[in-house]
Amino acid sequence: MAHERKCYDLPGVWGLLLxxxxxxxxxxxxxxxxxxxxxxxxxxxxxxxxxxRQLSEEYGSPTSGAPPKGDTSEQTWGAEISVYKMTxxxxxxxxxxxxxHFGEVVEKxxxxxLRSGAQNLRTIVQETNLSVDLVKKCLCVLVQHGACLFIxxxxxxxxxxxxRACCDRILRVLSYPRYxxxxxxxxxxxxxxxxxxxxxxxxxxxxxxVKTVADRLTQNMEEGHSLDxxxxxxxxxxxxxxxxxxxxxxxxxxxxxxxAGPAEAPATxxxxxxxxxxxxxxxxxxxxxxxxxxxxxVGRGKRQLVPEDGEDQRNAKRAKMNSExxxxxxxxxxxxxxxxxxxxxxxxxxxxxxxxLDQTSSEIVRTILRMSEVTTSPTATCxxxxxxxxxxxxxxASYNIPRQILDQYLTLLVDDPMEFxxxxxESGGGMFVVNLHRALANLARATLESIVQxxxxxxxxxxxxxxxxxxxxxxxxxEDFAMxxxxxxxxxxxxxxxxxxxQLQEIPKTPDxxxxxxxxxxxxxxxxxxxxxxxxxxxTVANLIERRLFETxxxxxxxxxxxxxxxxxxxxxxxxxxxxQLSEVEEMISAPEKQQLDVLRLHVNKLDSAENQVxxxxxxxxxxxxxxxxx
Amino acid sequence: MMADRGRGRRTLSFIVDSVAISxxxxxxPAVQQPxxxxxxxxxxxxxxxxxxxxxxxxxxPLTGGEEAEYLTALKQDFRGAMRSLPCFIQPAAVHRDVxxxxxKYHLSEQMDGLTDWIIDWKRFPxxxxxxxxxxxxxxxxxxxxGGGQSVQMKKKKVVEKEEVLLKxxxxxxxxxxxxxxxxxxxxxxxxxxxxEAEEEYDEEEFEEETDYIMSYFDNGEDFEGDSDDNMDEAxx
Numbered sequence: 001m002a003h004e005r006k007c008y009d010l011p012g013v014w015g016l017l018l019x020x021x022x023x024x025x026x027x028x029x030x031x032x033x034x035x036x037x038x039x040x041x042x043x044x045x046x047x048x049x050x051x052x053r054q055l056s057e058e059y060g061s062p063t064s065g066a067p068p069k070g071d072t073s074e075q076t077w078g079a080e081i082s083v084y085k086m087t088x089x090x091x092x093x094x095x096x097x098x099x100x101h102f103g104e105v106v107e108k109x110x111x112x113x114l115r116s117g118a119q120n121l122r123t124i125v126q127e128t129n130l131s132v133d134l135v136k137k138c139l140c141v142l143v144q145h146g147a148c149l150f151i152x153x154x155x156x157x158x159x160x161x162x163x164r165a166c167c168d169r170i171l172r173v174l175s176y177p178r179y180x181x182x183x184x185x186x187x188x189x190x191x192x193x194x195x196x197x198x199x200x201x202x203x204x205x206x207x208x209x210v211k212t213v214a215d216r217l218t219q220n221m222e223e224g225h226s227l228d229x230x231x232x233x234x235x236x237x238x239x240x241x242x243x244x245x246x247x248x249x250x251x252x253x254x255x256x257x258x259x260a261g262p263a264e265a266p267a268t269x270x271x272x273x274x275x276x277x278x279x280x281x282x283x284x285x286x287x288x289x290x291x292x293x294x295x296x297x298v299g300r301g302k303r304q305l306v307p308e309d310g311e312d313q314r315n316a317k318r319a320k321m322n323s324e325x326x327x328x329x330x331x332x333x334x335x336x337x338x339x340x341x342x343x344x345x346x347x348x349x350x351x352x353x354x355x356x357l358d359q360t361s362s363e364i365v366r367t368i369l370r371m372s373e374v375t376t377s378p379t380a381t382c383x384x385x386x387x388x389x390x391x392x393x394x395x396x397a398s399y400n401i402p403r404q405i406l407d408q409y410l411t412l413l414v415d416d417p418m419e420f421x422x423x424x425x426e427s428g429g430g431m432f433v434v435n436l437h438r439a440l441a442n443l444a445r446a447t448l449e450s451i452v453q454x455x456x457x458x459x460x461x462x463x464x465x466x467x468x469x470x471x472x473x474x475x476x477x478x479e480d481f482a483m484x485x486x487x488x489x490x491x492x493x494x495x496x497x498x499x500x501x502x503q504l505q506e507i508p509k510t511p512d513x514x515x516x517x518x519x520x521x522x523x524x525x526x527x528x529x530x531x532x533x534x535x536x537x538x539x540t541v542a543n544l545i546e547r548r549l550f551e552t553x554x555x556x557x558x559x560x561x562x563x564x565x566x567x568x569x570x571x572x573x574x575x576x577x578x579x580x581q582l583s584e585v586e587e588m589i590s591a592p593e594k595q596q597l598d599v600l601r602l603h604v605n606k607l608d609s610a611e612n613q614v615x616x617x618x619x620x621x622x623x624x625x626x627x628x629x630x631x
Numbered sequence: 632m633m634a635d636r637g638r639g640r641r642t643l644s645f646i647v648d649s650v651a652i653s654x655x656x657x658x659x660p661a662v663q664q665p666x667x668x669x670x671x672x673x674x675x676x677x678x679x680x681x682x683x684x685x686x687x688x689x690x691x692p693l694t695g696g697e698e699a700e701y702l703t704a705l706k707q708d709f710r711g712a713m714r715s716l717p718c719f720i721q722p723a724a725v726h727r728d729v730x731x732x733x734x735k736y737h738l739s740e741q742m743d744g745l746t747d748w749i750i751d752w753k754r755f756p757x758x759x760x761x762x763x764x765x766x767x768x769x770x771x772x773x774x775x776x777g778g779g780q781s782v783q784m785k786k787k788k789v790v791e792k793e794e795v796l797l798k799x800x801x802x803x804x805x806x807x808x809x810x811x812x813x814x815x816x817x818x819x820x821x822x823x824x825x826x827e828a829e830e831e832y833d834e835e836e837f838e839e840e841t842d843y844i845m846s847y848f849d850n851g852e853d854f855e856g857d858s859d860d861n862m863d864e865a866x867x
Binding site: 100101102103104105106121133134136137138139140141143150152160161174177178181182196197200201202203248329330332454496587604605606608609610611612613 | 690693696698700701705706707710713716720721722735751754755
């Protein structure tokens with residue numbers, strides 16, 4: 001009897017392999033966009049999704065699979081977004097990040113949008129049971145930070161605007177500390193604060209950014225010193241030149257017709273609702289993306305005076321709101337995450353070379369990458385070829401190595417099995433490229449191997465590496481090549497198999513899959529394994545955040561008390577008090593409470609630090625996965 | 632395939648040789664329940680304490696160092712800063728155990744933070760725009776970027792009052808059309824001046840239709856941080 005296995009019995013495959021079948025009524029839940037709001041269909045969709053819950057544990061949201069036949073409305077969102085899959089772990093993590101940074105109300109609206117795809121305002125209000133004003137505010141916050149896009153209705157000019165949340169953008173929040181730190185290393189404190197302000201506010205004009213940053217820097221300076229606006233403006237311009245900042249696309253969302261863009265922005269027409277736009281207009285599709293506007297900004301940072309009375313502070317606030325025009329109204333800037341990712345990728349490659357070979361070779365690779373920064377697109381497989389002569393001339397002055405040594409180093413790099421550097425020709429003393437995609441694949445492979453080693457031991461890691469290299473092996477061959485006794489090899493293989501890191505491939509000799517007449521080969525596929533481990537990483541970060549929230553909630557009373565006491569101490573010190581008063585106030589916290597606070601602080605720091613480190617792994621795996629999708 | 636099981640014979644679904652179990656070994660125990668959620672190492676069968684052991688492989692320690700600490704500090708600062716920004720939306724309803732009279736007058740406090748956030752409405756779809764109310768006759772400045780039901784009700788009351796006053800004015804005008812037209816204009820001007828004068832008053836006092844200043848409703852639950860040491864009054 002033929003061995004039959006229905007594809008929808010496999011968990012997680014639901015929605016991926018099944019083509020849209022108009023006979024299959026229960027598939028209505030998997031449509032990419034919600035049906036027009038009629039009560040009956042809405043109920044039906046909910047029922048079908050709950051019954052499928054146990055199957056679709058991994059893939060929560062019904063936005064996968066082929067689009068329904070005859071429905072071209074999905075095209076207006078662009079090819080990249082129509083294949084938009086949301087997994088359970090990603091939704092959970094996005095919800096937690098939104099809660100921490102924007103509050104619980106925004107979390108509710110955001111997770112609802114993530115789960116349901118594109119929706120219009122009415123439906124969101126209905127389904128989240130929040131007031132209209134609150135939902136409007138949340139949507140404003142999400143759009144301001146780029147986490148949500150809006151598009152004029154797809155069903156003709158009269159239909160309401162639809163909103164769609166971007167999961168990727170929300171997950172970027174995890175890497176914010178890294179972006180700020182990178183800006184600090186490259187452009188000092190000014191750059192750090194500029195990036196921080198822009199990340200906090202989403203979009204800002206250049207003039208308001210410069211003013212805020214100058215004020216903040218002036219706060220920390222000594223009395224009588226203040227920072228001139230021109231210093232901050234020059235750092236801002238440098239950031240724009242190196243593409244770390246970019247202009248927001250005019251008009252805000254995708255294809256909003258009828259929104260008046262700012263005058264200085266190029267007159268790229270936003271696609272009218274009726275027409276089909278090929279792809280989402282990226283910020284880089286506008287030619288003025290990296291042009292710094294002419295801004296008249298003269299002045300110095302203002303030190304904020306300690307308000308004597310609540311009244312004065314409020315009046316001061318109102319005075320600030322009187323906006324002086326600086327010539328760049330309507331031009332908003334945002335952080336260019338892609339450029340930061342390029343920078344991180346380069347850093348990862350350079351440090352890998354430094355770890356594997358030595359400092360000089362990493363400097364050579366750094367030189368090659370620096371020279372090709374501007375000429376390489378973010379999705380390129382490798383950098384443009386550079387001749388050895390050019391590299392020799394561009395080496396930093398501190399590394400004056402003779403020409404033959406450079407050639408030897410280059411040969412070493414090319415011969416290295418990690419294949420970071422490749423040779424593409426002989427002219428000019430040899431043409432060399434950095435293989436970006438291959439480097440990312442190797443970095444991801446090293447990450448996977450390290451994960452297996454730490455979780456299962458070095459011998460299991462040996463088996464894993466063997467299978468990665470040799471692709472398909474029988475059990476006997478695994479034992480022989482790995483030089484591990486049969487029993488232990490069997491145990492390790494089975495535990496790896498049960499954790500889904502190793503797959504079993506059956507090759508039948510006869511049409512019935514009789515076990516005695518079938519080859520069973522073990523194999524490791526790098527890409528699916530990387531995807532699975534990426535989901536594990538998301539789950540890890542979500543668990544870390546939840547644990548941290550739990551810990552702070554447990555000790556909420558104690559934290560509030562310590563905050564109050566710190567506030568008292570600060571106000572006492574500012575108004576000049578004697579040490580006895582200060583010590584009296586400090587004694588309001590007892591010693592065991594202090595100990596408890598210390599332990600809490602230690603735990604919270606550990607959890608935060610762990611989040612940052614998991615984020616590094618997430619970055620490598622995500623870059624690898626996205627590089628395979630474009631190549 | 633299942634129906635093909637040998638009649639009365641016990642055949643295994645896998646080949647003994649390729650799975651590398653010799654004849655003498657027993658098959659591993661059948662799995663009775665799903666694997667435990669938190670990874671535990673398999674406890675020995677005859678251990679006196681059946682408490683789950685800690686995992687065999689301990690994870691690596693976190694990388695410390697200056698950079699990691701700075702990143703952690705950045706992360707915590709960023710989180711704290713976001714809480715104070717207008718983007719951080721607190722739900723309007725504060726759940727209290729007991730409903731208090733002063734709750735009605737506390738809602739306006741939350742609005743202050745929202746006035747910082749100036750939105751460029753050209754970049755947002757029109758339907759998200761929430762209108763900003765101008766100061767009403769009572770001098771209550773309600774800049775609304777959202778808010779609960781009670782705020783809307785306040786606005787309605789204000790609007791209704793305005794309508795009533797307007798009606799009264801028009802009625803007055805109609806009754807005394809000839810001689811008191813000048814008076815009516817005078818009254819209007821007076822009322823406008825009054826309104827302006829009222830607007831100049833501090834909004835704190837005229838938030839709501841009360842006779843008391845807003846800090847009257849402060850029930851002292853927010854810890855104020857005043858030290859009691861320097862009070863000159865006697866304490867009873």
